[in-house]
Amino acid sequence: MKSSRLLILGTALAAGVGAAIMVVTSKPPQPERSKIVRVPVATDDVLVATKSLAIGTVIQSGDLRWQSWPKSNMPPNIISKTQMPNALADFKTALVRLPLNAGEPIFPNRLIKAGAAGFMAAILPSGMRAVAINIDQQGSQTAGNFILPNDHVDVIHTYRDEQAAKAGAADPMVSETLLRNIRVLAIGQNIQDRNNERVATGSNATLELTPQQVEIIIRAQRVGQLSLALRSLTDNKASQKAGAPAQNDMTIVRYGVPVETRSQ
Incomplete structure (x- = not known):
């Protein structure tokens, strides 16, 4: 073999070996990392x-x-x-x-x-009024002192039926439910729990009423006595509008006997 051919073959072989070494040892280019710019939140x-x-x-x-x-x-x-x-x-x-x-x-x-x-x-909602009524501190008119602010009550009116008295009735006293589902705003000066203790002291109860109900209560206080009957938290029917005057299915006690009546 001629020396010139050997020289060409050697050069090609060296070039191939060099290229192989470069492929093995070379590192792929690293991708550029995107920079996250954090904008401070105001x-x-x-x-x-x-x-x-x-x-x-x-x-x-x-x-x-x-x-x-x-x-x-x-x-x-x-x-x-x-x-x-x-x-x-x-x-x-x-x-x-x-x-x-x-x-x-x-x-x-x-x-x-x-x-x-x-x-x-x-604290009164728009259109509502706050009216205080006298209650018995011993609890005879307030469910044994268990009525507290934010409870709901029925208002009972007890008065003397003068016509029945003139007729010689043995018991001329009459009781009727004036208002149902009335919110109690305060008992005396108490409008909340005191030091996490439930309290109910005071000689009056402040009720949340509509202007129409205020007139009913004011008239009733002038004749007879008002009492409060505590309502259950779960007995309010969806059809019963809160604070509605008790005009239907009214229970009146005449001469000591309950009588069911319906308004016309």
Whole structure:
């Protein structure tokens, strides 16, 4: 074999070996990692309840706190540190108008500052009235002192039937249910539990009534006696409108005997 051919063959062999080595030892190019840019979320501090607060609770130190909240998800009109930086001090001794859960953001309409409108007026729904009636502190007119604020009751009117008395009836007293399913706002000055203890003390009960019901109660108080009958939490029928005057299936006790009547 001629030397020139050997030289060409050797060169080709060397080139092939070099290419093989380069293939084995070379690393594939690493893909470029995309850079994630984290945009900081704009936040503000909002006022929240530290614990569950019942209606009528007087706000004390530690009942409210600031909590960071994304500005993009802040409900309108919420109490924020930007708008009310002194809210913790401003709302101390305020009254809770509506129940609050732990961690729940605070809206201004849920608290009543000291010196603002009266609490009773603030908790009344639009169009309703608060009327106090006399009750017996011994419980004879209030289901044995078991009726408490936010319970629902029937209002019973007991009075003397003058016509029956003139006719010589042995028992001229009559009892009738005036109103059904009435919400009790307060017993005496109590509008909530006191230190987690259920209390029912006071010589009057404040009821939540419509203007029409107010007239019924005022007239009834002038003649006879009003008593409250406690209702079960589960006996309110869907068809029974809360606070409706008891005009159907009224039970009247005449001369000590219950008589079923129906209004016409």
